[in-house]
Amino acid sequence: MDKMIRVSAGNGQIRAFFVRNSDMLERTREIHQLSPVAAAALGRTMAATAMMAQMLKASGQKITIRINGGGPLGTVLCVADYDGNVKGLVDYPQAETENISPEKLNVGAAIGKDGEITVIKDLGMKTPYIGTYPLTNGEIAEDLTAYFLHSEQQPSSVGLSVKVNVDYSILTSGGFIIQVLPDISEKELRLLESRLLNLPPLSELYETLRDPETVMHTVLDGLNPIVSEEKKVVFHCDCSRERMEEALISLGAKELSSIIEEDGHAEIKCHFCLEAYQFNKMELRKLNIEALGE
Ligand SMILES: [Zn+2]
CATH class of the missing domain: 3.90.1280.10 (HSP33 redox switch-like)
Structure with a gap:
């Protein structure tokens, strides 16, 4: 089952979100007949959007992420709300690119890097908040890290990973966003940096550990992480x-x-x-x- 956790660590100076979103991606793959690279791009974006929706304040508030890098997938668009509902699409779901290696899909080439990432936060006010930042490499995690740093002045580490089976079904999709607050101690910051630097591939973590909470304990080991909230996240379209x-x-x-x-x-x-x-x-x-x- 897909789920999301919100975590506080390092004496409250680290806030983190971990999500497993394999089921919602599989559902989206079936609807849109996604190619493996389209599934990887969409799964990463859905994971990020689901987590960023948890940074909002109240039920009913929504966040949209739009990525357009001029690559063969066209625009990647995801919408998630605070209640855990997520939906997403790509312009050209069957687009393919050559893999980097037999195991590694080339999401950066499929999205392209000649464009920008746009984040729209609908807080139920008259005008939504809109932030935009140029793409770094179209791999989404790095693009979001740059967006957080430059558009929201928030140092963050973003990890996103999708693994697709040979029959194109989704083996695993998941991710994390870890953010440090200004009063973090030097010691904890260094420990976090070394944890992130020595992390096994995230797809492996989600494949073997499955549960976002178990993945989180591996990533934030030694930083006294506490789960403050757990939420079900699902594919849900609100059209009518x-x-x-x-x-x-x-x-x-x-x-x-x-x-x-x-x-x-x-x-x-x-x-x-x-x-x-x-x-x-x-x-x-x-x-x-x-x-x-x-
Ligand atoms: Zn619909």
Whole structure:
């Protein structure tokens, strides 16, 4: 089962998040028929988005991460909320790149590095917070580390890892974000740095240990970590017929009239879960009347 933990360590001067998100990635892979490298890119981004959603304050708040580096995958887009719901997509889910080695997918080449990472925080206010930073190498973890440091002035270590089976199903997906606060002692900072430097590959940790809490105890060994919260994270798409109606109304009366005349029906597909919503002529006419009233 996918889950996320929030951790405090080093006398409260280290805050960390660890997530296992294999199931939500497998579900997304089935929906979008993801290629292995698309699954790796999306799994890493979903893990990061799920953890960053836990840095928000309240239920209902949302975070969106958009990565566009000009590579063959196009844009990678993930949305997660504070309650643990996560969804994601890539423009070209079947895109492939040559592997770095037989075992290592080339996510950096698939995403590209000619572009930026955008973080949108919707806190339920009128305008969302938007932060952007140029991509470092398109591998996502390094790009996020740079984003945290330069856009949020927050020194962080980001680890993200996806492993895909030969039949393209997801073996494991998971990650961590570790952030240090200004009053961390020299000794603890050095211990954390050496832990991170000597870490076995994260995919191996998640493959053998599976549970994010066990992975966390390996990574933060000696730093007195305490789990302060544990949460289930799941793939969930919040699309609905009402939202699709709103989208149709927002096309405007003129456009709706021409759809009614030319096609007599409309099908709108959700980009995240690919559910198709059908609207017949009568329903479109009703929406057209609403559009006229706006
Ligand atoms: Zn949907």
